[in-house]
Amino acid sequence: MxxxxxxxxxxxxxxxxxxxxxxxxxxxxxxxxxxxxPTGSMKDRMAVSVLTRAMERGDLTQGDRVVEYTGGSTGTALAFVSAVLGLRFTAVFSDAFSRSKQQAMDAFGAEVLVEPSDSTITPELIQRMKSRAYALAAEPGSFYADQFGSPDVRAGxxxxxxxxxxxxxxxxxxxxxxxxxxxxxxxxxxxxxxxxxxxxxxxxxxxxxxxxxxxxxxxxxxxxxxxxxxxxxxxxxxxxxxxxxxxxxxxxxxxxxxxxxxxxxxxxxxxxxxxxxxxxxxxxxxxxxxxxxxxxxxxxxxxxxx
Ligand SMILES: Cc1ncc(COP(=O)(O)O)c(C=O)c1O
CATH class of the missing domain: 3.40.50.1100 (Rossmann fold)
Incomplete structure (x- = not known):
């Protein structure tokens, strides 16, 4: 650390x-x-674990773009750690989630892509956010943080x-x-x-x-x-x-x-x-x-x- x-x-x-x-x-x-x-949540522990371990393995280097779909604290934690490590961070977010979370990601210099909603969190909305994040993460120089799959999340x-x-x-x-x-x-x-x-x-x-x-x-x-x-x-x-x-x-x-x-x-x-x-x-x-x-x-x- x-x-x-x-x-x-x-x-x-x-x-x-x-x-x-x-x-x-x-x-x-x-x-x-x-x-x-630092961001007011235990999620900082998983964000630092996922991103520093990926950099140590060479899966991620300075200037690369980290991608995740998120409605909550995970996005703010990833935005914070990315800012410190010289990474770019793109959050696939939605206007169904609280505006203050979007503002916090903005403050850490993240790009926040907002999927439109009718203000309710539905499986269809989550699926749309996920598909958009997957597509972005497949682009060159991008890294999918994988908050629901990476073993570095639990290890954090x-x-x-x-x-x-x-x-x-x-x-x-x-x-x-x-x-x-x-x-x-x-x-x-x-x-x-x-x-x-x-x-x-x-x-x-x-x-x-x-x-x-x-x-x-x-x-x-x-x-x-x-x-x-x-x-x-x-x-x-x-x-x-x-x-x-x-x-x-x-x-x-x-x-x-x-x-x-x-x-x-x-x-x-x-x-x-x-x-x-x-x-x-x-x-x-x-x-x-x-x-x-x-x-x-x-x-x-x-x-x-x-
Ligand atoms: C406020 C809050 N409590 C509890 C949890 C649960 O943590 P975990 O996803 O590690 O089970 C989360 C995760 O998003 C959270 O944001």
Whole structure:
């Protein structure tokens, strides 16, 4: 990792104990504060992993164009890392996603191609974005970041697990909501490298219980519950999969900010709702770890904080 550039600001995020949220007679609850990364999201870890490893292999060189289709934080993270590494970045985006995400990519000098929509995120729209990204990535001097396929995505979260183990020592349970599944599995990989093999619990919104029932649905928790089997999820490594109601998650976001100063997005609230239940089940003397995936600042003016 280059420490004399802005990439040095990725990772090394603090951990907070949510003592006021721990059930009586239950386990400790700790949360990794990933909103502290440069773009306010844990996605910086995967972006730096994908792009630096591709450059090391010679698959990508300065001046090349990185391409990805994205509606969220991944695009901002790739735009940020590309800016630092002297790469160009083209995002295939849509006006169905929030304008602030487009502005953040613009700020990092990205080219943002906007697929028109009727403001709703549909499988047809995603397919259109994907086809456009594939076509661009096939042009000379272009590199497809492949957020749903590259093994470097999961590997990008290994340091997160190692940081958790270095801070806490023993970890009994790791709990997190899944989008691609990379953050949960990569963090578990990092913990294993540090000698910790906790129970691993994946979460999804109750409104889209694809993993637990096989049938997804519309929901409002950004970044998770993608509507298909998460490509990096290794079910053989999971102890359990739980669903959490999205409204309970959003209420928890507001409580976390007001009572603990932990200011996160919807997936953070969802993670803590589950962590509290699991801490109760696990009992005293144990330790549950979860993730605050991104900063709540990204969600101001939306349905979580108003
Ligand atoms: C806010 C937020 N939380 C959680 C996740 C899930 O992470 P992963 O895709 O690594 O499972 C994402 C991913 O997009 C996200 O943006």
């Amino acid at each position: 280059q420490t004399d550039t802005a990439l040095g600001a990725i990772g090394g995020t603090p951990m907070v104990r949510l003592q006021g949220f721990e059930p009586e007679g239950g386990a400790e609850i700790w949360i990794k504060m990933e909103g502290g990364n 979260y290994i340091p997160m697990g190692q940081e958790i183990a270095a801070r806490l020592g023993r970890v009994d349970m790791l709990v997190s909501a899944v989008g691609t599944g990379a953050a949960l599995m990569g963090t578990a990989d990092g913990l294993a490298k540090a000698g910790q093999t906790p129970d691993v619990i994946a979460l999804e919104p109750a409104q889209s219980p694809l993993l637990t029932t096989g049938k997804g649905g519309p929901h409002k928790v950004e970044g998770i519950g993608v509507g298909f089997e998460p490509p990096f999820l290794d079910r053989t490594r999971l102890t359990d999969i739980r669903t959490v109601d999205q409204d309970a998650a959003f209420a928890m976001c507001r409580r976390l900010a007001a009572e603990a100063g932990v200011f996160g997005g919807g997936s953070t609230g969802l993670n803590v709702v589950a962590a509290i239940d699991l801490a109760r089940e696990l009992g005293p003397g144990k330790r549950v770890v979860t993730i605050s995936c991104d900063t709540g600042a990204k969600y101001l003016g939306g349905h979580i904080y108003g």
